[in-house]
Amino acid sequence: DAGVIQSPRHEVTEMGQEVTLRCKPISGHDYLFWYRQTMMRGLELLIYFNNNVPIDDSGMPEDRFSAKMPNASFSTLKIQPSEPRDSAVYFCASSQKGLGYTFGSGTRLTVV
Amino acid sequence: KQEVTQIPAALSVPEGENLVLNCSFTDSAIYNLQWFRQDPGKGLTSLLLIQSSQREQTSGRLNASLDKSSGRSTLYIAASQPGDSATYLCAPSGSARQLTFGSGTQLTVLP
Numbered sequence: 001d002a003g004v005i006q007s008p009r010h011e012v013t014e015m016g017q018e019v020t021l022r023c024k025p026i027s028g029h030d031y032l033f034w035y036r037q038t039m040m041r042g043l044e045l046l047i048y049f050n051n052n053v054p055i056d057d058s059g060m061p062e063d064r065f066s067a068k069m070p071n072a073s074f075s076t077l078k079i080q081p082s083e084p085r086d087s088a089v090y091f092c093a094s095s096q097k098g099l100g101y102t103f104g105s106g107t108r109l110t111v112v
Numbered sequence: 113k114q115e116v117t118q119i120p121a122a123l124s125v126p127e128g129e130n131l132v133l134n135c136s137f138t139d140s141a142i143y144n145l146q147w148f149r150q151d152p153g154k155g156l157t158s159l160l161l162i163q164s165s166q167r168e169q170t171s172g173r174l175n176a177s178l179d180k181s182s183g184r185s186t187l188y189i190a191a192s193q194p195g196d197s198a199t200y201l202c203a204p205s206g207s208a209r210q211l212t213f214g215s216g217t218q219l220t221v222l223p
Contacts, residue, residue, distance in 0.1 A: 031209055033210065033211070042213060042214075042215050042216070043201070043213040045210055045211070045212070048209075048210055050209070055208065056208065056210065091155065091156070093156075093211075095209065097209075098143055098144070098205055098209030099144070099161070099163075100144075100146065100158060100161045101146060101158065101203075101205075101211060102158065103148075103155050103156040103157075103158075104155060105154070105155040106155050
């Protein structure tokens with residue numbers, strides 16, 4: 001298996017633009033998580049899905065953030081409009097029944 | 113809300129030393145606990161997973177223990193090597209399977 005695949009690896013965008021981050025979980029995994037990592041706040045859970053259904057989005061910082069999982073093999077995290085404080089590394093992780101978690105390589109987002 | 117503390121925040125040791133990284137968590141009702149390493153600018157690599165019913169797990173030079181009742185886990189690294197230099201993260205998972213991360217221990221092993 002190729003592991004959890006995230007794209008793009010790096011994204012530089014201007015303030016106010018829409019940003020879409022993508023994630024392909026490991027086949028057969030029923031949980032998918034989106035995390036954000038910054039120096040100040042460490043790793044924070046943004047939202048997670050179980051069987052494609054959003055379970056807890058309480059970590060989503062603002063209405064500017066939204067996430068979808070239209071099927072078991074794809075999820076997106078969208079920021080609209082983006083702001084400089086959204087600059088961070090965004091990680092996607094998947095798990096089968098919560099028995100161990102595999103993280104993607106992350107997307108480094110810079111909003112200028 | 114689960115809170116995770118890792119001590120020490122940073123550690124620098126000469127090559128060959130055995131060392132212990134500590135993790136404590138406030139909510140003992142965990143599903144399992146996972147240790148990860150993160151190299152600078154990279155993603156998270158899973159090291160060990162301990163189920164809530166287990167006391168420890170071993171992989172090579174790594175041994176992780178779990179004391180759920182006291183809310184503690186330790187990661188033991190034997191015969192440390194420069195290649196072990198990284199940040200080590202402890203993450204218990206809750207009943208809903210979400211991971212909560214500590215701030216990590218930044219380890220430097222000097223040759």
